[in-house]
Amino acid sequence: MNNTTVINGAPVQPPRSIWGYWLAMLVLTLGLAGLAITGEADRLAPGIPFIDLLSYKLTGYANVLLGAATLLYLAHLWFTQPAVGKWATGLATAGMIGLLVALLTRWFETHQVLEEGHVPISNLYEVTIFFTALTTLIYLILESLSRNRHPGAFVLPIVMAGIAFELWLVSRGQAGPQNLVPALKSYWMHAHVLANFIGYGAFAVACGGGVMYLVRQRAEARGNSDGMVMRVVPGLGECDNLMYRSIAIGFITFTIATILGAAWAYDAWGGYWSWDPKETWSLIVWITYAVYLHLRFVKGWAGSRMAWWAILGFGVTLFCFIGVNMFLSGLHSYGQLS
Amino acid sequence: MSNDPENRTPDNSQASGIAVRLIRFLSSMPVAVTLLCLVALASTIGTVLVQNREPDYYIANLGPSWYRLLDALDFFDMYGSWWFITIMTLLVLSVSAALLRHGPRFWHVSRPLQAMRPWPKRSDGGFTLATPLAADTQAVEGVLRRLGYTEFRSGEEQGRPLLLARKGRYSRLGFFFVHGGVVLICIGGLITSQLGFRGVMNLPEAESDDKVYVQDGNSYRTLQLPFKVRNDDFAISFYKTGMPSEYSSQLTLHGEDGDIISKRITVNDPLRYQGITFYQASFGDAGSGVNFTIHDLTTPGFPEQRVESAVHKELEDGMGLKLTIKELRQHNVMNMATEEGKTDLQDAGASLDIHLSSPSSGNITYRIYMAYPHMLAFGRTGDEEMTYDNLGFAPAEREKLQLLEAYLAEVGQLKVRDPDSNRAAFTQAMEKLQLPLSRATELGTAVATAESALRTHKLPMLFTFSGYKPKMYTGLQVARDPGSPLVWSACALLVIGLYMMIYMHEKRIWVRFDREQQQLEVCALLSGKDKHPLNTTLARLQQELGSASSTTG
Numbered sequence: 001m002n003n004t005t006v007i008n009g010a011p012v013q014p015p016r017s018i019w020g021y022w023l024a025m026l027v028l029t030l031g032l033a034g035l036a037i038t039g040e041a042d043r044l045a046p047g048i049p050f051i052d053l054l055s056y057k058l059t060g061y062a063n064v065l066l067g068a069a070t071l072l073y074l075a076h077l078w079f080t081q082p083a084v085g086k087w088a089t090g091l092a093t094a095g096m097i098g099l100l101v102a103l104l105t106r107w108f109e110t111h112q113v114l115e116e117g118h119v120p121i122s123n124l125y126e127v128t129i130f131f132t133a134l135t136t137l138i139y140l141i142l143e144s145l146s147r148n149r150h151p152g153a154f155v156l157p158i159v160m161a162g163i164a165f166e167l168w169l170v171s172r173g174q175a176g177p178q179n180l181v182p183a184l185k186s187y188w189m190h191a192h193v194l195a196n197f198i199g200y201g202a203f204a205v206a207c208g209g210g211v212m213y214l215v216r217q218r219a220e221a222r223g224n225s226d227g228m229v230m231r232v233v234p235g236l237g238e239c240d241n242l243m244y245r246s247i248a249i250g251f252i253t254f255t256i257a258t259i260l261g262a263a264w265a266y267d268a269w270g271g272y273w274s275w276d277p278k279e280t281w282s283l284i285v286w287i288t289y290a291v292y293l294h295l296r297f298v299k300g301w302a303g304s305r306m307a308w309w310a311i312l313g314f315g316v317t318l319f320c321f322i323g324v325n326m327f328l329s330g331l332h333s334y335g336q337l338s
Numbered sequence: 339m340s341n342d343p344e345n346r347t348p349d350n351s352q353a354s355g356i357a358v359r360l361i362r363f364l365s366s367m368p369v370a371v372t373l374l375c376l377v378a379l380a381s382t383i384g385t386v387l388v389q390n391r392e393p394d395y396y397i398a399n400l401g402p403s404w405y406r407l408l409d410a411l412d413f414f415d416m417y418g419s420w421w422f423i424t425i426m427t428l429l430v431l432s433v434s435a436a437l438l439r440h441g442p443r444f445w446h447v448s449r450p451l452q453a454m455r456p457w458p459k460r461s462d463g464g465f466t467l468a469t470p471l472a473a474d475t476q477a478v479e480g481v482l483r484r485l486g487y488t489e490f491r492s493g494e495e496q497g498r499p500l501l502l503a504r505k506g507r508y509s510r511l512g513f514f515f516v517h518g519g520v521v522l523i524c525i526g527g528l529i530t531s532q533l534g535f536r537g538v539m540n541l542p543e544a545e546s547d548d549k550v551y552v553q554d555g556n557s558y559r560t561l562q563l564p565f566k567v568r569n570d571d572f573a574i575s576f577y578k579t580g581m582p583s584e585y586s587s588q589l590t591l592h593g594e595d596g597d598i599i600s601k602r603i604t605v606n607d608p609l610r611y612q613g614i615t616f617y618q619a620s621f622g623d624a625g626s627g628v629n630f631t632i633h634d635l636t637t638p639g640f641p642e643q644r645v646e647s648a649v650h651k652e653l654e655d656g657m658g659l660k661l662t663i664k665e666l667r668q669h670n671v672m673n674m675a676t677e678e679g680k681t682d683l684q685d686a687g688a689s690l691d692i693h694l695s696s697p698s699s700g701n702i703t704y705r706i707y708m709a710y711p712h713m714l715a716f717g718r719t720g721d722e723e724m725t726y727d728n729l730g731f732a733p734a735e736r737e738k739l740q741l742l743e744a745y746l747a748e749v750g751q752l753k754v755r756d757p758d759s760n761r762a763a764f765t766q767a768m769e770k771l772q773l774p775l776s777r778a779t780e781l782g783t784a785v786a787t788a789e790s791a792l793r794t795h796k797l798p799m800l801f802t803f804s805g806y807k808p809k810m811y812t813g814l815q816v817a818r819d820p821g822s823p824l825v826w827s828a829c830a831l832l833v834i835g836l837y838m839m840i841y842m843h844e845k846r847i848w849v850r851f852d853r854e855q856q857q858l859e860v861c862a863l864l865s866g867k868d869k870h871p872l873n874t875t876l877a878r879l880q881q882e883l884g885s886a887s888s889t890t891g
């Protein structure tokens with residue numbers, strides 16, 4: 001009796017349960033954060049410089065781990081021994097947990113260092129860390145589902161770009177915890193930012209899938225069937241599926257995020273929609289991916305056109321995330337660059 | 339929704355009335371995608387071109403000809419322009435047309451499983467599995483039930499038993515939820531824009547009003563509320579950095595016969611009453627009372643004039659000199675650290691900005707600090723920065739100011755200025771005012787500092803800020819938003835529908851039992867174009883069938 005199903009010509013394995021593993025990781029993260037907080041609690045005082053904050057240092061270490069993971073994922077393209085991939089996954093997991101621990105620690109720190117604490121997703125620096133952590137997390141979950149480590153070489157560089165942006169913010173002196181303007185003190189806002197960044201992270205993963213698709217397709221067209229790309233990049237179907245699945249998750253969370261944002265605006269500014277640039281750009285992002293889904297569902301589009309769509313869609317997303325704050329002005333003061 | 343021939347209804351495929359053709363055209367994918375892209379494109383323009391500013395702003399930035407062109411096309415109030423509304427209307431029509439088109443078919447398709455259907459000619463996936471279960475239709479049905487299949491039909495085909503199972507009969511509702519949600523959100527927005535309003539109201543403390551200013555393009559109209567709003571108290575708290583940390587107002591709605599409702603509103607916590615909502619949006623100075631003294635340096639005797647006035651007031655002397663009391667700041671937090679990189683935030687207290695305009699000395703803005711009367715802080719129009727200097731003493735110290743005047747008069751007569759003649763002039767001034775020479779050092783330093791400061795900056799007058807009584811107004815955003823309940827429900831519908839569309843599918847699975855060969859043939863159909871979700875289903879089914887057979891057989 002054969003145990004792998006062949007469906008439409010491709011072997012399919014039944015999904016495996018990964019939730020026990022991720023639950024353990026969650027417990028580990030919370031435990032480490034608890035340790036970090038107790039370790040630092042008596043040292044904190046109002047106004048201490050941010051470079052003395054444990055969260056700042058932890059973020060630095062975690063970034064180094066993620067950098068190493070990125071290198072290993074890239075090396076894994078050439079050195080296909082499973083050990084290389086396992087180390088890459090291990091380092092990425094450690095880095096991701098480090099970032100989450102850092103954020104949880106910072107949550108505590110803001111309460112000690114500022115007059116009034118806040119959830120650490122309140123300024124551009126904090127949300128950038130959050131973005132890198134979430135993108136890595138979403139990727140790692142997908143990796144543990146698909147049991148394929150090669151896509152890491154395409155997703156982790158996006159994380160590295162996020163880290164580069166974060167370091168640039170540090171160099172501009174924007175890394176310190178800051179007091180919140182009154183409008184930001186809202187539960188809606190926390191839920192909104194959280195959902196938004198799950199969406200952004202998923203779109204980033206989809207973009208990685210799109211790049212992989214195009215790379216693989218080019219290699220196939222060149223016809224060298226045993227090149228590095230052919231060996232490591234998953235089949236076109238799998239890349240396409242990664243793209244679609246991430247966009248599907250991202251689209252739902254992004255929709256929820258936009259609705260939460262509208263609910264927040266409704267309480268803070270007296271209208272759920274005022275065509276402020278950030279709002280308008282999230283509508284543009286939403287439309288971009290809604291069109292993607294239509295083309296896929298209705299027209300059955302797949303392949304390189306959709307890969308390009310996922311990549312360009314992420315460009316639009318990035319503009320919504322960073323570009324709007326840099327080039328346009330509006331009500332969303334939290335991300336203002338000074 | 340599905341182009342699978344099994345689900346074709348005998349509906350409108352032959353009909354070709356104009357309505358049907360219009361519905362088909364409007365709901366066609368090219369039209370829908372084009373409309374969506376147009377909305378995205380227009381919105382992009384709307385975020386790049388700042389909306390609803392005064393004409394001068396655009397003329398200065400774009401030039402008059404561009405201004406005229408874009409203004410004629412309503413680009414500066416784009417989201418309310420006829421063409422943007424048209425695009426949005428077409429979008430809603432397109433989605434409604436899609437709903438109409440799919441409605442009848444939905445009822446057809448989501449009826450209960452009517453009868454056994456033959457093994458399909460075309461399949462979205464399947465497998466063949468050798469298993470002892472091939473003899474046991476009941477056991478296979480049990481496995482499928484465990485996987486969530488609820489509807490079954492069994493039959494026979496060429497002597498072989500056949501089982502048809504279906505789940506997700508209602509999953510196509512997702513399509514209607516999502517698209518219906520989009521339509522309802524737009525309708526909600528339309529209701530709000532037609533029947534609602536959104537305006538501002540600035541209420542000074544202890545005052546009542548019932549007029550709301552509603553922006554209409556780039557002008558305002560007033561709107562009368564059915565009751566009055568009173569600002570009982572406005573409160574604001576600051577962080578140590580001087581940034582506002584929270585502000586709130588105690589509002590009371592009242593009518594002819596007394597108070598109706600009262601609530602303290604803060605930035606994220608508005609007051610809602612009878613469909614009208616009052617939001618804490620901003621705050622400002624409603625004409626705080628201020629006391630200050632003017633020391634006129636251009637008139638002999640440096641006369642003093644005490645002024646009791648209020649912020650935003652203007653004072654004129656009838657000779658072209660105009661004072662405007664611009665801004666009262668109650669806190670001025672500054673970094674007083676002497677070392678670089680350190681912070682030592684301290685509050686320098688209240689300050690008042692007074693704008694002076696006169697033909698002889700141009701435009702100057704003075705910033706006077708109550709706690710630092712000897713500080714000279716001012717900016718001249720055209721200069722970006724404020725200039726700070728030390729006057730050496732507070733202008734209210736009459737004795738020193740008079741000595742300064744006497745000294746300036748003495749040195750004014752000097753032909754040559756050197757330390758000796760300066761000292762002689764100073765002594766003469768002291769004698770004139772009959773001041774004891776024992777105070778020469780103290781007074782000399784003050785007067786010398788003041789002389790050099792005034793010589794460099796050539797200020798026509800000085801000010802002393804002596805007191806204030808704050809009077810704030812609370813900035814309220816007032817809105818009536820009758821569409822919002824519909825919008826929020828539609829949002830919920832949209833999200834649920836999205837989940838259904840992406841993760842729930844109608845699945846039909848045929849199992850053919852081949853008892854002789856001891857094997858099962860499985861074949862499946864999935865609604866929608868995206869067939870991928872079927873792969874995992876089939877994989878699980880195979881696993882289940884495999885393990886069920888090992889326990890049974």
Ligand code: HEM
Pocket residue numbers: 290293294297298339340364365366367370374429432433436439513516517520836839866
């Ligand atoms: C403003 C938003 C939207 C507009 C204007 C819109 C418009 C349309 C239109 C006009 C159709 C009809 C196509 C036809 O009848 O063949 C359609 C179909 C469809 N839409 Fe949307 N849609 C919107 C949002 C969404 C969203 C958010 C999804 C989510 C996944 C979605 C998924 C679908 C699907 C799956 C179909 C195919 C139905 C079929 O099989 O024919 N739509 N859409």
